[in-house]
Amino acid sequence: MEHITLLIGIVIVTALVFDFTNGFHDTANAMATTISTGALAPRAAVAMSAVLNLLGAFLSVEVAKTISSGIIDEGSGIKPEVIFAGLVGAIIWNLLTWLAGLPSSSSHALMGGLLGATVAAVGTGAVNGDVVVMKVLIPALAAPLVAGVASVCATRVTYRLARDADEGRTAKGYRAGQITSAALVSLAHGTNDAQKTMGVITLALVTGGALAPGANPPVWVITSAGMAIALGTYLGGWRIIRTMGKGITDIQPPQGFAAQTSAAATILASSHIGFSLSTTHVCSGAVMGSGLGRKGGVVRWGTAGRMVVGWALTLPAAGLVAAGAALLAGQGDWGVAAVAVLTLAICGAIWVRSRRTPVDHTNVNEVEPAREAAMPAPSPEPEPAGVVTTAVRAVSPPPAPAGVGAASTAPAVSRQDAGEQFPGDPAAAPSRPASAGSIP
Structure with missing residues (x-):
């Protein structure tokens, strides 16, 4: 019984x-747009979000019941070391994706870890497949679409x-x-x-x-x-705040307001009915929707594509x-200790790697140098506006005759690059007569 009690204590600490x-990984969901538009200073934004996260924890237990007695059969022989292994998978995946921004x-990540550890230790019979499909997979597909469509409509309105x-x-009102x-998003x-x-x-x-099976979380757990x-x-989570605030689209205050309102409504509704919804999917979909909803807005689909790939990999990778952690932990006390040591080593290595390119509240709104370098250079081809300018110059009045003084300041046009001013000393410009064919 002492071993079980100690192991449960380890599981509780690992869960916390x-x-x-989860807190620093998902801070961007609530505060990325507010920080990127300057509505709140970075430190003030995360402080407000932290307080509201704490208050939100006391509003409902429906999602907790979905996790504790929904996706996994409590009576299938699940042991605390299996839950410990599931948490390890979720923590490592969270830190890896945080490092990548x-x-x-x-x-x-949490549900993928629990499912992977359970299948490895007990088998597929311990997984309630219908609950996984109805309350995990379907909401995962629907959430970004619903929030995105709502955000498009809200932005346009x-x-x-x-x-x-x-x-x-209106600037103060949007702020x-x-x-x-x-x-609202932080509370949700x-x-x-x-x-x-x-x-x-x-x-x-x-x-x-x-x-007892089916019990609600005690107050101390909440x-x-x-x-x-x-x-x-x-x-x-400053790295992810930078991606959400600057990497998906250029957000203006009206867009930020529309995106966050749409996301908050979607998350609060899902919590009420017990859907274990991903706030990341909801908020990312809402940000993309705000980019599509603004006339002239641009969504960086390369970044969005990376995000979607990450979403698809989360469940299987954490699983x-x-x-692997469940198989090792199942060997006994030494296996649990080995998993704990390996987890600490991996987390430490990720943290050390993150220090090479630190991101914090002082540079969170700066564009990532590597991403800026990877952006396509401007096209050397003349833009349509240049063609229009050339045509206007072609029908403009001819320069004043030599000797009047205007010719010395008239722009000369090169045959090779129509629309470009004659280089060099302006006094040399009259040496190239306009009648020689300034326009090709």
Whole structure:
């Protein structure tokens, strides 16, 4: 019984570590657009988000019940070491995607880790496939689409309503709207994501016999999960904030307000009905929708494509890592210790690697140098405006006769590059007569 109690303690600590990584990994979901548009200073933004994450943790337990007694059969022989291995897979994937600045789903990393560890240790019979499909996979596909469409509509309505308004007068209103909508997303994030850690801890307590099957999370579980995610949020996942705020599209205050409002409504609705929704999918879809909704807006589909690939890899990648950890942890005490040591070593290596190119609140709004260098250079071909300019010059009045003084300042046009001023000393320009065919 002492071994089980110690192991449950290890699982609880590991779950709270995952909750911490979830906090700084997903801070971008609530605050990236607010920071990128300057509505809030970076430090103030993450502080506000942390407080609201903590408050949101107390609003509901429906998602926690989905995790603790939904996707995995509690009575199938699941042991605490299996849950420990699932958390290890989720933590490692979270840190790898954070290092890459990739807004992947912490929720799917957790569920992929639990599913992979369970299948490796017990078999597929312990997985409730219908729940996985209905409450995990379908929402994963629908969430970015629903939030994206809502954001497109909200962005267009916002710009249409404000088309005749004075830009200076509306700036303060959009700033207040962004702060309010960001607060809603933070509250929704605490309501949805903190519950996932509550569910994992509750599952560990049930498997160890400390709680009855189907029990709600105790108050101390709710409090500790809320505090862990709030602390992680306060530290700020600056790499992912940079990608969300500057890498997907150039966001203006009206777009930020529309995207965050759409995301908050989607997340809060899903939490109410118990869908274990990815806030990353929702917020990323809303940001892309805001780019499509603004006339002249641009979505950087290369970055969006990287994100989608990361989303597709999250469940299987976290699952494979967790499966290996489960097989090792199943060997006994030495196996659990080996998994713990390997996990600490991998996390330490990722942190050391991140220090080579640090990103924090002082440079979060700067474009990543490598990405800026990879952007295509401007085309050397003349733009259509140059052609128009050349045509206008072709029908413009001829230069004044020599001796009047105007000829010395008339622009000369090269045969090789129509529209370009004659190089060199302006006094030499009259030596090339206009009648010689300035226009090819």
